[in-house]
Amino acid sequence: MSRIAYVNGRYIAHRAARVHIEDRGYQFADGIYEVVAVRRGHLVDEGPHLDRLDRSLGEMRMAAPMGRAALRHAMREVIRRNRVADGIVYLQVTRGVAPRGHAFPKGAAPALVITAKRLAPNYAQMEKGIAIVTLPDIRWKRRDIKTVNLTANVLAKQQALDAGAYDAWLVDEAGMVNEGTASNAWIVTRAKELVTHAPDHSILNGITRLAVKRLAETKGYRFVERPFSKSEALAAEEAFVTGTTSWVTPVVAIDGKPIGGGTAGPLTRALQRLYEAHADEP
Numbered sequence: 001m002s003r004i005a006y007v008n009g010r011y012i013a014h015r016a017a018r019v020h021i022e023d024r025g026y027q028f029a030d031g032i033y034e035v036v037a038v039r040r041g042h043l044v045d046e047g048p049h050l051d052r053l054d055r056s057l058g059e060m061r062m063a064a065p066m067g068r069a070a071l072r073h074a075m076r077e078v079i080r081r082n083r084v085a086d087g088i089v090y091l092q093v094t095r096g097v098a099p100r101g102h103a104f105p106k107g108a109a110p111a112l113v114i115t116a117k118r119l120a121p122n123y124a125q126m127e128k129g130i131a132i133v134t135l136p137d138i139r140w141k142r143r144d145i146k147t148v149n150l151t152a153n154v155l156a157k158q159q160a161l162d163a164g165a166y167d168a169w170l171v172d173e174a175g176m177v178n179e180g181t182a183s184n185a186w187i188v189t190r191a192k193e194l195v196t197h198a199p200d201h202s203i204l205n206g207i208t209r210l211a212v213k214r215l216a217e218t219k220g221y222r223f224v225e226r227p228f229s230k231s232e233a234l235a236a237e238e239a240f241v242t243g244t245t246s247w248v249t250p251v252v253a254i255d256g257k258p259i260g261g262g263t264a265g266p267l268t269r270a271l272q273r274l275y276e277a278h279a280d281e282p
């Protein structure tokens with residue numbers, strides 16, 4: 001079966017899908033995106049993802065390419081045409097195509113691309129956990145906007161892989177952990193407190209993070225939003241990451257030091273089960 005992509009109003013073969021060389025996403029990373037999980041045919045947390053898309057557009061002072069109902073329809077159509085039951089749908093909006101120049105172009109229409117692909121949840125990794133390394137966070141100061149400028153994330157991910165880890169936690173100049181390269185970072189302290197960074201400009205407010213926060217609160221777990229330091233992380237009882245493709249994945253080593261004896265902890269396991277049940281809800 002050949003893949004189909006949505007590009008500016010047309011459904012075309014994925015291999016033939018193109019954008020212009022003067023698309024501002026290509027030239028300036030002047031665009032934003034979303035990734036939504038598809039679980040047994042339904043979109044997980046679609047509303048919150050589209051709310052965040054609107055927020056990113058607003059912060060970038062970009063127009064929406066279409067209304068929400070049309071967008072929901074196009075996403076479903078891409079999912080249907082690609083026969084995705086379990087996977088992801090990717091949505092990207094750029095400021096459009098215009099002769100190169102930093103100023104916002106007059107009259108350029110936003111460009112919209114939607115793709116979908118099959119992707120099974122990585123149960124083996126969720127079981128075993130991942131090793132991460134800590135690296136300096138060299139990104140810009142508006143990480144709350146989900147822009148397609150992922151240069152620093154790309155460099156950090158590759159540096160982590162080269163070091164034999166799976167990902168990096170990005171640490172600010174004061175030694176506080178912001179987040180992973182494509183996930184939010186959490187720890188469980190010795191006092192059994194669930195800690196993750198508050199949603200300010202230094203992190204992306206993950207939709208999975210929001211779901212896990214709500215699930216933890218519903219269960220009455222002790223939850224605090226505050227920055228935690230790299231040394232606090234190294235001394236944590238448990239650690240994990242949350243993200244659209246990683247769900248709740250245990251972190252079992254940080255900078256080569258085992259966390260929680262090198263296996264997933266009980267609170268992480270409980271949150272994994274809760275999140276999986278949440279993702280299963282139609």
Ligand code: PMP
Pocket residue numbers: 035179180181182183184203204205206207208209242243244245
């Ligand atoms: N932080 C960053 C930098 C990310 O790229 C992602 C993945 N989009 C996340 C956090 C997690 O966000 P979400 O749960 O919405 O996937």
